[in-house]
Amino acid sequence: MTNAASPTHPLSALLADVAVRRQHGATNPIIQALTLDSRQAGPGTVFFALRGAQTDGHQFIGKAVALGAAAVVCEEMPAEQQADTLYIEVADSATAMARMAATFYGHPSRQLKLVGITGTNGKTTCATLLHKLFRELGYHVGLLSTVQNQIDEEVIPATHTTPDAIRLNELLARMVRAGCTHTFMEVSSHAVVQHRVTGLRFAGGIFTNLSHDHLDYHGTFDNYLRAKKGFFDALDKNAFALTNADDKRGPVMLQNTAAARETYSLRGPATFRARLIENAVHGLHLDVDGRDAQFRLIGVFNAYNLLAVYGAAVLLGEDATEVLTVLSGLTSAPGRFEPLLAPKSRITGIVDYAHTPDALENVLSTIADIRQPSQQVITVVGCGGNRDAAKRPVMANLACQGSARVVLTSDNPRFEDPNEILRQMQAGVQAPDLGKVLTIPDRREAIKTAVALAQPGDIVLVAGKGHETYQEIQGVRAEFDDRKVLAEMFDLLGK
Ligand SMILES: CC(=O)N[C@H]1[C@@H](OP(=O)(O)OP(=O)(O)OC[C@H]2O[C@@H](n3ccc(=O)[nH]c3=O)[C@H](O)[C@@H]2O)O[C@H](CO)[C@@H](O)[C@@H]1O[C@H](C)C(=O)N[C@@H](C)C(=O)N[C@H](CCC(=O)O)C(=O)O
Ligand SMILES: Nc1ncnc2c1ncn2[C@@H]1O[C@H](COP(=O)(O)OP(=O)(O)OP(=O)(O)O)[C@@H](O)[C@H]1O
Ligand SMILES: N[C@H](CCC[C@H](N)C(=O)O)C(=O)O
Numbered sequence: 001m002t003n004a005a006s007p008t009h010p011l012s013a014l015l016a017d018v019a020v021r022r023q024h025g026a027t028n029p030i031i032q033a034l035t036l037d038s039r040q041a042g043p044g045t046v047f048f049a050l051r052g053a054q055t056d057g058h059q060f061i062g063k064a065v066a067l068g069a070a071a072v073v074c075e076e077m078p079a080e081q082q083a084d085t086l087y088i089e090v091a092d093s094a095t096a097m098a099r100m101a102a103t104f105y106g107h108p109s110r111q112l113k114l115v116g117i118t119g120t121n122g123k124t125t126c127a128t129l130l131h132k133l134f135r136e137l138g139y140h141v142g143l144l145s146t147v148q149n150q151i152d153e154e155v156i157p158a159t160h161t162t163p164d165a166i167r168l169n170e171l172l173a174r175m176v177r178a179g180c181t182h183t184f185m186e187v188s189s190h191a192v193v194q195h196r197v198t199g200l201r202f203a204g205g206i207f208t209n210l211s212h213d214h215l216d217y218h219g220t221f222d223n224y225l226r227a228k229k230g231f232f233d234a235l236d237k238n239a240f241a242l243t244n245a246d247d248k249r250g251p252v253m254l255q256n257t258a259a260a261r262e263t264y265s266l267r268g269p270a271t272f273r274a275r276l277i278e279n280a281v282h283g284l285h286l287d288v289d290g291r292d293a294q295f296r297l298i299g300v301f302n303a304y305n306l307l308a309v310y311g312a313a314v315l316l317g318e319d320a321t322e323v324l325t326v327l328s329g330l331t332s333a334p335g336r337f338e339p340l341l342a343p344k345s346r347i348t349g350i351v352d353y354a355h356t357p358d359a360l361e362n363v364l365s366t367i368a369d370i371r372q373p374s375q376q377v378i379t380v381v382g383c384g385g386n387r388d389a390a391k392r393p394v395m396a397n398l399a400c401q402g403s404a405r406v407v408l409t410s411d412n413p414r415f416e417d418p419n420e421i422l423r424q425m426q427a428g429v430q431a432p433d434l435g436k437v438l439t440i441p442d443r444r445e446a447i448k449t450a451v452a453l454a455q456p457g458d459i460v461l462v463a464g465k466g467h468e469t470y471q472e473i474q475g476v477r478a479e480f481d482d483r484k485v486l487a488e489m490f491d492l493l494g495k
């Protein structure tokens with residue numbers, strides 16, 4: 001796990017910010033790598049035993065040590081200990097891991113301007129727009145997002161919205177070495193709770209909005225809100241905290257932060273204000289802080305994303321006029337309201353990552369705002385398995401409210417039975433809507449059917465998977481790209 005750029009440190013040097021409860025073993029080994037997975041342990045590594053959702057890393061301490069781990073950080077000392085291994089007991093392994101990872105990689109977050117974006121929807125869009133914007137303004141820029149990580153134009157695949165603390169600091173260190181001055185990253189609620197971002201220095205934080213998602217993980221909406229707020233509570237006084245004043249939970253985010261409190265709004269007084277002039281097929285027309293601006297992005301929700309991005313750029317010291325000029329030319333993130341026109345029939349396909357009720361409602365109301373009365377909307381949608389089940393009936397109902405026809409299908413079933421997920425979705429369909437709904441578990445067939453149902457000029461929305469290039473069934477990821485399947489069906493059906 002080491003490479004030429006990997007640092008080495010005596011273990012004692014990594015404990016500077018860590019409250020050690022107890023320590024066993026007299027050695028002070030030289031550390032070459034950190035890991036949270038016993039299977040990756042080896043000589044010169046520190047193994048962090050984390051209590052997870054599936055299992056408890058403490059069970060694997062013996063395995064990590066057998067593979068040669070030089071040190072173990074845990075919350076409970078193992079009964080059996082090896083004399084040549086150093087055991088460190090802390091109150092919280094995840095916090096210790098984040099602090100030690102930051103130290104191990106030389107605190108890369110302090111060497112660039114790091115901006116974190118949190119909220120239910122819009123994180124990828126805002127982070128991607130900020131990355132594109134700052135590239136065009138001439139900077140070297142890092143990006144950590146659901147779709148992919150990037151160092152300037154170099155793409156590094158992403159497995160999570162926010163990587164674990166070790167991977168995160170390693171990526172930030174790579175960005176610093178590549179000369180990046182700014183990095184824009186998504187901060188998921190899971191990341192806050194699991195301390196993936198603990199110990200990082202942020203130049204700023206952005207809040208987009210809060211609605212129903214991930215209640216499977218957080219339990220209650222209140223816990224979910226607290227997770228998001230936790231990110232702002234941890235910002236320091238040199239940072240900015242930029243919140244959406246129009247979101248019911250926007251002001252709460254700033255309640256206990258030490259950072260400079262800034263707001264954006266389309267409705268009232270705020271640090272950064274915009275007024276919607278037009279929301280059309282060809283894009284948004286806004287008045288931003290008294291400047292007239294046209295954008296290529298579509299939908300009122302994107303007016304919020306654009307305003308948040310503009311505000312953050314200005315708070316980072318950029319010139320407002322220049323920022324607006326560059327922003328007007330930018331297109332959205334992959335799989336976010338991505339249009340695809342059928343060549344012969346003028347059917348408009350739209351692929352969107354809406355996988356929450358709020359996002360689906362936004363996309364459908366955006367389509368309603370921009371469509372002609374003669375254009376019918378046909379929606380293909382499913383819900384992921386092993387994720388929040390409460391959203392399933394709600395999303396099916398919303399699809400019915402905003403569409404002429406609905407094809408319910410599978411998203412990523414993961415380890416759940418796709419038919420059971422679909423039954424839970426169907427429960428949300430109201431009696432008068434039953435006639436407009438078809439249920440087709442095979443996503444390819446579902447898309448094909450929607451395209452077959454579409455008349456010239458109609459709009460086919462394929463929601464939920466956006467940029468994803470796979471479908472995950474029973475732990476296996478098979479190649480699947482809504483954009484490709486849609487294009488294939490336009491072709492196959494001669495549309
Ligand atoms: C619910 C969740 O967040 N899970 C993450 C968590 O896994 P976990 O708690 O289930 O871990 P576990 O399997 O119980 O194992 C506990 C510990 O034992 C260790 N272990 C396990 C087995 C072994 O042989 N040896 C060993 O050392 C594991 O490495 C782990 O450290 O810690 C793992 C290591 O960091 C993550 O990969 C894993 O992400 C899973 C894959 C995941 O799906 N996460 C999603 C829900 C997620 O994080 N999503 C958010 C936001 C999404 C959004 O934007 O909407 C994200 O930031 O991506
Ligand atoms: N500001 C917004 N408000 C509401 N909905 C939005 C907003 N921005 C984007 N959306 C909708 O939410 C979907 C997801 O957007 P995006 O990927 O930017 O969010 P995210 O916060 O990164 O999501 P995730 O939690 O999955 O990483 C988009 O496809 C769009 O339908
Ligand atoms: N980051 C989100 C993405 C969900 C995307 C959707 N396609 C699904 O698989 O449920 C999650 O892991 O919950």
Ligand SMILES: [Mg+2]
Pocket residue numbers: 123124145146147161186
């Ligand atoms: Mg995202």
